[in-house]
Structures are given as C-alpha cells and as structure tokens.
Amino acid sequence: MPAIEVRNLCRTYKVYRKREGLMASLKGLLHREFSEVHAVRDVSFTIDEGEMLAFLGPNGAGKTTTLKLLSGLIVPTSGTATVLGHVPWKREDAYRRRFSLVTGQKEQLWWDLPAQESFRLHKEIYRISGPDYDSRLEELTELLQVTDLMQQPVRELSLGERMRMELIAALLHRPDVLFLDEPTIGLDVVSQRRVQQFLRKYQAEQGITVILTSHYMKDVEALCDRAIVINKGNVIHDGALAEIVDRFSQHKIIELHFASGSEPNGIDRFGVVLEDRGPMIRLQIERQRVSEALSAILQQYDIEDISVSERPLEDVIAELFASDEEPAA
Ligand SMILES: Nc1ncnc2c1ncn2[C@@H]1O[C@H](COP(=O)(O)OP(=O)(O)OP(=O)(O)O)[C@@H](O)[C@H]1O
Ligand SMILES: [Mg+2]
Structure with missing residues (x-):
C-alpha cells in the first residue's frame, strides 16, 4: 500500500509588486499588482x-x-495528496x-x-x-x-x-x-x-x-x-x-594506463583530458563515442590498463541543475 500519494499538486504564491514613486505607490493601494510564482506546478508521485x-x-x-x-x-492551489490516508x-x-x-x-x-x-x-x-x-x-x-x-x-x-x-x-x-x-x-x-x-x-x-x-x-x-x-x-x-x-550524463570517464615508453601524444583528440599524471590519463568522452574511441585508442597506443566509469552523481546533478533548459521528460 502506498504511504504517500500526490496527484497534480500545485501551489502558487501571489507576490505583490511594489511600484516605484509616491504616485505609483498611491495607485498601488487601489490596484494592487501582483505576479504569480508557481512554486509547485504539477507534481505527482507515489511512495510506498x-x-x-x-x-x-x-x-x-x-x-x-x-x-x-x-x-x-500550507494548502495547495489545486491537486490532491494523501499521507497514510490523511x-x-x-x-x-x-x-x-x-x-x-x-x-x-x-x-x-x-x-x-x-x-x-x-x-x-x-x-x-x-x-x-x-x-x-x-x-x-x-x-x-x-x-x-x-x-x-x-x-x-x-x-x-x-x-x-x-x-x-x-x-x-x-x-x-x-x-x-x-x-x-x-x-x-x-x-x-x-x-x-x-x-x-x-x-x-x-x-x-x-x-x-x-x-x-x-x-x-x-x-x-x-x-x-x-x-x-x-x-x-x-x-x-x-x-x-x-x-x-x-539518463542525464552525456559523458563517460575513461582511465588509461600507458605502457612505459608509450607517449600519450594527441590523446586529446578523443575527449577532454581531466587528469594527466604520468602514465595515467583520465579522459571525458561523449557517451555515444566511447566504443569507437576505445578501439581507436587501443590500436594507436600501447595501453596496459583501461577502465570506463560513469561520471559522479554529484557532477551530473550539478550540470543538470545548471542547465536552464528542462530536459525532455
Ligand atoms: N511564502 C512564499 N511567498 C512567495 N514565494 C515563495 C514563498 N515560498 C516559496 N516561494 C517561492 O517558491 C519557489 C519554490 O520555493 P521552495 O522553497 O519550495 O524551493 P526549494 O526547492 O526548497 O529550494 P532550496 O533548495 O533553495 O531550499 C521559489 O521560487 C520561492 O521563491
Ligand atoms: Mg528548500
């Protein structure tokens, strides 16, 4: 049984706009101008x-x-919610x-x-x-x-x-x-x-x-x-x-360990170098190019060890929040 059910929950705040100047303020007393902040627009979820x-x-x-x-x-502008049936x-x-x-x-x-x-x-x-x-x-x-x-x-x-x-x-x-x-x-x-x-x-x-x-x-x-x-x-x-x-990370992280004597010249063709420490290099590569890049790297360089990982959640979330556009749901 779900503990929490939220359906189309909306909460709008009315924020009164202050007018500049005395006359405007006096007018404002008669015709209050306000804008609406849609704090919660249309939220639905279920939690067990x-x-x-x-x-x-x-x-x-x-x-x-x-x-x-x-x-x-606070009370919603529209929508419903129940928590433990209340x-x-x-x-x-x-x-x-x-x-x-x-x-x-x-x-x-x-x-x-x-x-x-x-x-x-x-x-x-x-x-x-x-x-x-x-x-x-x-x-x-x-x-x-x-x-x-x-x-x-x-x-x-x-x-x-x-x-x-x-x-x-x-x-x-x-x-x-x-x-x-x-x-x-x-x-x-x-x-x-x-x-x-x-x-x-x-x-x-x-x-x-x-x-x-x-x-x-x-x-x-x-x-x-x-x-x-x-x-x-x-x-x-x-x-x-x-x-x-x-879903939201466009990149993967590839860690390459070069064999001694092998120079990583030109490795930045494949992605962004995040870290360059001697024989170890960490590269950020576009998700859809990973397999193509890996086979090219293995052909062209003498690599001793290789690992592919996801970007840390922290980074992905930060990027997700920073982008103003809403990703397609
Ligand atoms: N009492 C209020 N009057 C007017 N606007 C409000 C009020 N409370 C919240 N808001 C606005 O509603 C929006 C959502 O605010 P909310 O506090 O829910 O955000 P939040 O996700 O908790 O953010 P944060 O991570 O900063 O805590 C914001 O734009 C905020 O300015
Ligand atoms: Mg908050």
Missing part, C-alpha cells in the same frame, strides 16, 4: 511504505513547498501524530533551555506515556551519542549536536513518515556522516517512510535508492538514483 526517497532539485525548485504541503503547513492540510490530530518534519533551517527546540526540556514538552503535546518516553529517549540519545549533552542549553550546542537533538525531538512520538528538509545543511563531514548513519539504521529498524531533500549527494547516495528530481515545480525524473547518471 518503508521507502526512503530522495527529493532533489536546484534552489527554488519547489522541494520545501512540497514538504510544507505534505506536512499540512489529507495533510486538514490537519487532523490523528495525522499530526504520525509524521514529523525536520528542517535544517528552522529549529523547534527552545534556544535557552536544555534539549531535555523541549523533549518533555513534546511528551506532553503528543501524549507519550512515561515508560515509552523514557525508553525512546534513551534509545535515541544513545544512537545519536548526545547523552552527555542533554543538560546543556541548546544555544551552547554545536550545529551538528543541535541537529541531532532536532532529530530526537522529531522521532520521540514514533512517526511513521518523516520529512527531512536538508538535515545536514552546514554540517561538517563527520557530523554529516553521523546523521547519515543514524538515519540509515533507524529507518531500517523502524521501516518508516522518508522523504529526504539534500544538496549533498553523499547523503543521497548513502541513504536512497530512488530519487525524484524537480525543477521549476515540475518532476523531471522519477526512478532509480543510478538512472540519473544514465
């Missing part, structure tokens, strides 16, 4: 229970808006208890109090029983290695420590669906990895359904098999993460 899906897209693509819709924080923007109490939204940019913890105090508040809000609360808190603080930090005011915690506390706050009531909006933003590599490891373990153990947005492909690769890519409010890819490289 227990899936961990990456939701990717450049800045302003509509990721946060979609997660806000699914969390019931329409999020009806804001039913029964739904509130089944999901959590974690964002890297906005905190739900009280700044001046130890995290523990905020957790107690969550216990009351979600009416978590004493024994459940104690065992979950112990489990989560251990998994996230923050047991020693529980008494410290949140403002004294590092960004990474704070994010781990945010995750605890989000998970205390055992949601079945978790929306993670850039949970590792601004974290150093070690903290990022810690959060990744926690999420992987927790998700596997609890079987919860997760939507993750992140600009760090390392997060995405570590956690998700499937990705939805959106751009300008439209879904441009929905499928295996690995397919993104297949």
Whole structure:
C-alpha cells in the first residue's frame, strides 16, 4: 500500500509588486499588482511504505513547498495528496501524530533551555506515556551519542549536536513518515556522516517512510535508492538514483594506463583530458563515442590498463541543475 500519494499538486504564491514613486505607490493601494510564482506546478508521485526517497532539485525548485504541503503547513492551489490516508492540510490530530518534519533551517527546540526540556514538552503535546518516553529517549540519545549533552542549553550546542537533538525531538512520538528538509545543511563531514548513519539504521529498524531533500549527494547516495528530481515545480525524473547518471550524463570517464615508453601524444583528440599524471590519463568522452574511441585508442597506443566509469552523481546533478533548459521528460 502506498504511504504517500500526490496527484497534480500545485501551489502558487501571489507576490505583490511594489511600484516605484509616491504616485505609483498611491495607485498601488487601489490596484494592487501582483505576479504569480508557481512554486509547485504539477507534481505527482507515489511512495510506498518503508521507502526512503530522495527529493532533489536546484534552489527554488519547489522541494520545501512540497514538504510544507505534505506536512499540512500550507494548502495547495489545486491537486490532491494523501499521507497514510490523511489529507495533510486538514490537519487532523490523528495525522499530526504520525509524521514529523525536520528542517535544517528552522529549529523547534527552545534556544535557552536544555534539549531535555523541549523533549518533555513534546511528551506532553503528543501524549507519550512515561515508560515509552523514557525508553525512546534513551534509545535515541544513545544512537545519536548526545547523552552527555542533554543538560546543556541548546544555544551552547554545536550545529551538528543541535541537529541531532532536532532529530530526537522529531522521532520521540514514533512517526511513521518523516520529512527531512536538508538535515545536514552546514554540517561538517563527520557530523554529516553521523546523521547519515543514524538515519540509515533507524529507518531500517523502524521501516518508516522518508522523504529526504539534500544538496549533498553523499547523503543521497548513502541513504536512497530512488530519487525524484524537480525543477521549476515540475518532476523531471522519477526512478532509480543510478538512472540519473544514465539518463542525464552525456559523458563517460575513461582511465588509461600507458605502457612505459608509450607517449600519450594527441590523446586529446578523443575527449577532454581531466587528469594527466604520468602514465595515467583520465579522459571525458561523449557517451555515444566511447566504443569507437576505445578501439581507436587501443590500436594507436600501447595501453596496459583501461577502465570506463560513469561520471559522479554529484557532477551530473550539478550540470543538470545548471542547465536552464528542462530536459525532455
Ligand atoms: N511564502 C512564499 N511567498 C512567495 N514565494 C515563495 C514563498 N515560498 C516559496 N516561494 C517561492 O517558491 C519557489 C519554490 O520555493 P521552495 O522553497 O519550495 O524551493 P526549494 O526547492 O526548497 O529550494 P532550496 O533548495 O533553495 O531550499 C521559489 O521560487 C520561492 O521563491
Ligand atoms: Mg528548500
């Protein structure tokens, strides 16, 4: 059974245009001019229970808006969505208890109090029983290695420590669906990895359904098999993460090890030299020219070893986002 179903979801924001000059401003009071921002244009997807899906897209693509819709924080302009059978923007109490939204940019913890105090508040809000609360808190603080930090005011915690506390706050009531909006933003590599490891373990153990947005492909690769890519409010890819490289990368990377004494003169006829280190050269070659180039290279040079690989997901995504044109779906 699908946990999340989204059909033709749209959300338009009206942005009022300010007019220049006094007369214009006065006119503006009478005739407000506005333009429309189509934050989410026509988004449809289905996510099964227990899936961990990456939701990717450049800045302003509509990721946060979609997660806000699914969390019931805003109402769509048109379209439908159900999460665990609930329409999020009806804001039913029964739904509130089944999901959590974690964002890297906005905190739900009280700044001046130890995290523990905020957790107690969550216990009351979600009416978590004493024994459940104690065992979950112990489990989560251990998994996230923050047991020693529980008494410290949140403002004294590092960004990474704070994010781990945010995750605890989000998970205390055992949601079945978790929306993670850039949970590792601004974290150093070690903290990022810690959060990744926690999420992987927790998700596997609890079987919860997760939507993750992140600009760090390392997060995405570590956690998700499937990705939805959106751009300008439209879904441009929905499928295996690995397919993104297949579908959107026009190039492959070829690593050549030249036999000693063999000179790589003129190798740049075949592609762009990415790296030139002694007997090893890395070339970027157009996908459809790879086999032709390989046989020519093997004929003309003395090659000891050769390997062909895909471009890293990170590069492909960066290029995909940089190109203004929407690739054919
Ligand atoms: N409250 C709002 N009022 C007007 N426009 C908004 C509002 N919220 C978002 N938008 C616009 O909607 C579009 C989508 O924004 P959204 O925050 O969903 O993008 P995003 O994919 O989360 O981007 P990022 O990667 O930068 O977080 C943007 O053009 C943004 O400026
Ligand atoms: Mg966002």
